[in-house]
Amino acid sequence: MNTTDQDGEKVKSVVISGASGMVGSALAARLSEHGFSVRRLVREKAENDPDVIFWDPATGEIEAKKLDGIGAAIHLAGENVAAGRWTAARKERILESRTQGTTLLTQTLAKLKNPPAVLVSASGINYYGDRGDAVISEDDPVGKGFLADVCRQWEAATQPAEEAGIRVVRLRIGPVLSPEGGMLKKILPPFLAGAGGRIGNGRQFISWIALPDLLAVLEYALGNSSIQGAYNVVAPNPVTNAEFTRTLAKVLSRPAFLPVPTFGLRLAFGEMADEMLLSSTRALPQRLEAAGFQFQYPELEKALRKVLDKD
Numbered sequence: 297m298n299t300t301d302q303d304g305e306k307v308k309s310v311v312i313s314g315a316s317g318m319v320g321s322a323l324a325a326r327l328s329e330h331g332f333s334v335r336r337l338v339r340e341k342a343e344n345d346p347d348v349i350f351w352d353p354a355t356g357e358i359e360a361k362k363l364d365g366i367g368a369a370i371h372l373a374g375e376n377v378a379a380g381r382w383t384a385a386r387k388e389r390i391l392e393s394r395t396q397g398t399t400l401l402t403q404t405l406a407k408l409k410n411p412p413a414v415l416v417s418a419s420g421i422n423y424y425g426d427r428g429d430a431v432i433s434e435d436d437p438v439g440k441g442f443l444a445d446v447c448r449q450w451e452a453a454t455q456p457a458e459e460a461g462i463r464v465v466r467l468r469i470g471p472v473l474s475p476e477g478g479m480l481k482k483i484l485p486p487f488l489a490g491a492g493g494r495i496g497n498g499r500q501f502i503s504w505i506a507l508p509d510l511l512a513v514l515e516y517a518l519g520n521s522s523i524q525g526a527y528n529v530v531a532p533n534p535v536t537n538a539e540f541t542r543t544l545a546k547v548l549s550r551p552a553f554l555p556v557p558t559f560g561l562r563l564a565f566g567e568m569a570d571e572m573l574l575s576s577t578r579a580l581p582q583r584l585e586a587a588g589f590q591f592q593y594p595e596l597e598k599a600l601r602k603v604l605d606k607d
């Protein structure tokens with residue numbers, strides 16, 4: 297894999313925020329295996345561990361000196377959006393952990409004597425909002441709703457890094473397929489119990505991505521200086537919720553005939569049901585494909601078989 301930055305130098309060291317999370321922990325392991333020196337930007341102090349850098353987006357503290365000279369930064373941190381019902385306090389944490397965290401990180405990187413060559417910063421495919429059957433590329437405008445607004449502000453907060461001449465890559469990530477977290481972890485128990493089923497009318501599109509492909513995109517973005525700006529990180533074959541349901545049931549060899557009614561979802565999850573479960577985004581990875589990125593898991597069934605170990 298090509299891991300050179302725009303100065304032609306090898307990016308050997310990387311700092312990851314959110315490294316304890318589902319994506320971050322898998323990424324840290326992969327990059328270490330691939331010879332990177334990996335440091336973690338975390339909210340818990342670990343003074344005796346040189347690979348741990350402390351920060352706290354809520355208070356604005358950050359061990360800036362330890363970031364000087366690092367080749368690349370990957371920013372994944374943010375309050376989990378699906379951890380519970382969206383109370384006003386939770387919505388504030390979802391937004392502020394991203395705006396304050398990204399601003400703190402990018403302003404700090406911008407002021408370093410030796411800033412990183414590249415910042416790869418997460419965002420979500422929710423950027424586009426609920427768009428029905430429309431096929432969405434990176435040229436589409438920001439959508440409506442709470443999560444679209446979070447993504448817009450989250451991406452805008454990367455600006456200080458861009459202004460400092462750091463190559464900034466903004467990844468609009470779709471629901472990540474992994475049994476360790478995200479959507480799949482939540483729906484697996486009912487499916488395994490034979491009580492799975494489509495959500496609402498099942499016509500809403502899911503622009504999913506298999507975890508191994510997301511990790512490959514993150515590494516690809518580090519090493520390719522032509523990668524810059526916003527990218528949809530979704531497989532090239534988004535599916536409707538009904539198709540997702542049928543495919544997951546097939547992979548698990550379980551029935552899935554129990555549709556989850558819309559009113560029940562709204563009762564149980566409130567606003568989160570509309571934005572995360574009933575919302576439809578049919579996004580394509582147009583810029584990644586144009587850049588020549590090869591997906592290892594472009595089809596849902598193969599992706600599910602891989603991540604669920606049902607090969």
Ligand SMILES: NC(=O)c1ccc[n+]([C@@H]2O[C@H](COP(=O)([O-])OP(=O)(O)OC[C@H]3O[C@@H](n4cnc5c(N)ncnc54)[C@H](OP(=O)(O)O)[C@@H]3O)[C@@H](O)[C@H]2O)c1
Nearest residue numbers: 314316317318319339372373374375376393469471472478
């Ligand atoms: N998983 C998906 O399907 C998906 C889809 C689209 C976008 N994304 C985005 O990709 C990123 C990584 O996803 P993930 O699934 O790995 O997330 P995750 O498992 O929820 O981990 C996120 C990490 O962010 C840090 N964090 C949590 N609350 C925080 C807060 N209030 N302030 C600052 N940091 C906080 C934590 O790290 P520390 O405790 O070490 O600080 C946590 O491990 C997230 O920003 C997520 O929104 C994920």
